Amino acid sequence: MNAPQSPDSFAGSVGVAQAQRASFDTPLKLKSGALLPEFEIAYETYGELNAARSNAVLVCHALNASHHVAGYYADEPHNVGWWDNLVGPGKPLDTRRFFVVGNNYLGSCFGSTGPASINRATGKPWGADFPVVTVEDWVAAQARLADRLGIERFAAVIGGSLGAMQALQWTLSFPQRIRHSIVIAATPQLSAQNIAFNEVARQAILTDPDFHDGHYYDKGVVPRRGLRIARMIGHITYLSDSAMMEKFGRALRGKDEPGFAFDIDFEIESYLRHQGDKFAAYFDANAYLRITKALDYYDPAAGHGGDLARAMAPANAAFLVVSFTSDWRFTSQRSREIVKALLDARKIVSYLEIDAPQGHDAFLMDDARYHGALAAYFRNIAL
Amino acid sequence: MTRPDLEPIVRWVAPGARVLDLGCGDGSLLKALWQAKRAPGYGVEIDDAGVLACLRNDVNVLQMDLEDGLSAFRDDSFDCVILSETLQTIRRTEQLMREMLRVGREVIVSFPNFGHWNARLQVFLGRMPVSRELPYEWYDTPNLHLCTVRDFEDFCRRLGIRVLERLVLHRTLAVTVLPNLLGSVAVFRLGRAER
Numbered sequence: 026m027n028a029p030q031s032p033d034s035f036a037g038s039v040g041v042a043q044a045q046r047a048s049f050d051t052p053l054k055l056k057s058g059a060l061l062p063e064f065e066i067a068y069e070t071y072g073e074l075n076a077a078r079s080n081a082v083l084v085c086h087a088l089n090a091s092h093h094v095a096g097y098y099a100d101e102p103h104n105v106g107w108w109d110n111l112v113g114p115g116k117p118l119d120t121r122r123f124f125v126v127g128n129n130y131l132g133s134c135f136g137s138t139g140p141a142s143i144n145r146a147t148g149k150p151w152g153a154d155f156p157v158v159t160v161e162d163w164v165a166a167q168a169r170l171a172d173r174l175g176i177e178r179f180a181a182v183i184g185g186s187l188g189a190m191q192a193l194q195w196t197l198s199f200p201q202r203i204r205h206s207i208v209i210a211a212t213p214q215l216s217a218q219n220i221a222f223n224e225v226a227r228q229a230i231l232t233d234p235d236f237h238d239g240h241y242y243d244k245g246v247v248p249r250r251g252l253r254i255a256r257m258i259g260h261i262t263y264l265s266d267s268a269m270m271e272k273f274g275r276a277l278r279g280k281d282e283p284g285f286a287f288d289i290d291f292e293i294e295s296y297l298r299h300q301g302d303k304f305a306a307y308f309d310a311n312a313y314l315r316i317t318k319a320l321d322y323y324d325p326a327a328g329h330g331g332d333l334a335r336a337m338a339p340a341n342a343a344f345l346v347v348s349f350t351s352d353w354r355f356t357s358q359r360s361r362e363i364v365k366a367l368l369d370a371r372k373i374v375s376y377l378e379i380d381a382p383q384g385h386d387a388f389l390m391d392d393a394r395y396h397g398a399l400a401a402y403f404r405n406i407a408l
Numbered sequence: 409m410t411r412p413d414l415e416p417i418v419r420w421v422a423p424g425a426r427v428l429d430l431g432c433g434d435g436s437l438l439k440a441l442w443q444a445k446r447a448p449g450y451g452v453e454i455d456d457a458g459v460l461a462c463l464r465n466d467v468n469v470l471q472m473d474l475e476d477g478l479s480a481f482r483d484d485s486f487d488c489v490i491l492s493e494t495l496q497t498i499r500r501t502e503q504l505m506r507e508m509l510r511v512g513r514e515v516i517v518s519f520p521n522f523g524h525w526n527a528r529l530q531v532f533l534g535r536m537p538v539s540r541e542l543p544y545e546w547y548d549t550p551n552l553h554l555c556t557v558r559d560f561e562d563f564c565r566r567l568g569i570r571v572l573e574r575l576v577l578h579r580t581l582a583v584t585v586l587p588n589l590l591g592s593v594a595v596f597r598l599g600r601a602e603r
Contacts, residue, residue, distance in 0.1 A: 365480045368481060374468065394456050394460065401460060
């Protein structure tokens with residue numbers, strides 16, 4: 026993810042992006058019961074809000090992305106937004122027609138208030154004291170951002186994976202404020218296996234001696250080893266077996282014979298270590314712990330006796346659900362559960378199953394069928 | 409080429425009915441039903457190009473395989489379930505017929521009539537039929553279960569399905585004389601057996 030591209034490929038780019046920040050001093054009551062006294066949301070916008078304020082689209086990110094959805098920074102031309110292949114002039118989410126808002130959710134580490142932010146009550150970073158935030162809390166904070174931007178109602182909210190959970194939750198938290206919900210590579214709730222992978226990742230961080238119970242900021246260390254392993258585990262679940270085999274196979278790294286030792290033999294080992302190192306250099310461990318918990322906890326049917334159709338009853342939006350055949354993290358079957366619940370609840374829904382080899386990460390890829398479908402869907406959203 | 413069954417199906421669907429169109433292709437029938445009858449609906453289609461065309465036509469479409477059954481749909485959740493020119497491509501025909509009558513109060517089925525004289529003639533002359541309604545060669549046809557008007561009526565009788573209305577067409581004209589010989593397309597409106 027966050028694959029750097031060359032600045033030459035900026036045809037259809039939104040161009041230079043400006044990261045912005047909105048501060049809110051009215052406390053936010055969190056699902057856990059905790060109160061966040063004040064907070065900031067980092068965001069970027071592309072395109073223009075029309076006079077009727079009817080063309081706003083909110084883009085929600087997954088685990089490790091940010092508000093930097095499209096374009097590049099003037100001083101960092103290689104830092105291209107994570108969904109730049111989707112968002113821009115002439116792209117499926119066309120910024121000539123839509124006003125697109127990227128946001129960084131609470132508890133993350135890219136500009137919005139999170140564990141590494143200063144807690145004004147103590148003058149120190151929040152660290153372990155930062156509350157566990159949920160998908161519902163993110164959506165509540167995003168609604169505050171929408172208020173600030175003068176957006177009463179989004180034409181659409183779109184997201185993949187964890188972002189899809191936000192797109193889904195928007196229809197329940199604010200049914201009157203969203204017209205279309207685009208739910209990609211989603212699940213209505215994590216399976217036991219999904220939670221198990223998250224727990225291994227968390228244990229890697231929690232047991233790192235540099236973690237210091239979450240108060241590592243003032244100790245001049247970060248739990249790099251834990252983060253690294255967490256990312257390696259996560260990364261395995263984002264790719265399909267066949268995609269990994271195709272990309273790396275059993276190729277050896279810089280040698281013709283196995284080394285009969287524990288340094289790198291295979292290309293895949295090198296790749297995972299590289300991904301782990303890269304991630305540990307920019308991601309915050311406390312944020313990672315909280316985001317995986319937000320994933321684990323999300324379960325809109327839980328308050329309705331496990332009946333997702335009943336849970337979806339308040340929704341007013343039209344839905345587009347998209348899944349990918351090779352996604353074994355959130356399988357097509359899980360998306361079909363969402364579709365069935367929406368049908369049972371008599372909602373408007375379309376569902377696409379894209380035959381794509383990349384696994385869960387397919388939602389970030391530029392696939393002609395996938396992007397063609399999104400383009401067609403967006404074109405039919407009346408403004 | 410306009411589909412000959414489109415007009416009678418649109419005529420048969422009640423205004424405002426909730427419709428499910430199985431094997432909906434590019435969604436043109438659903439679009440016509442919405443425009444003529446304000447009948448909201450969903451299409452089911454497995455082919456990527458069809459699904460994309462539906463989205464372009466602003467028709468709700470679900471990319472699913474009919475052979476997996478209709479478990480995504482609750483009993484009685486539709487006023488009308490339509491299987492237009494798709495029956496002959498279905499592997500588990502009997503299961504799908506029962507499923508359609510479970511989720512819909514009424515079912516409309518259309519199919520090419522294999523009893524049409526042209527098909528009979530071609531078989532008589534020792535060839536698999538190729539025609540406007542059956543445009544495929546034997547080796548590339550998606551059709552698995554071709555039948556005649558009479559075969560289909562027997563099938564309905566055996567499953568206890570009530571035939572509410574029947575229309576046999578050639579091109580767009582209704583055929584009332586020797587329909588199983590002179591009609592190339594049949595359209596049936598079906599209901600559950602009376603108890």
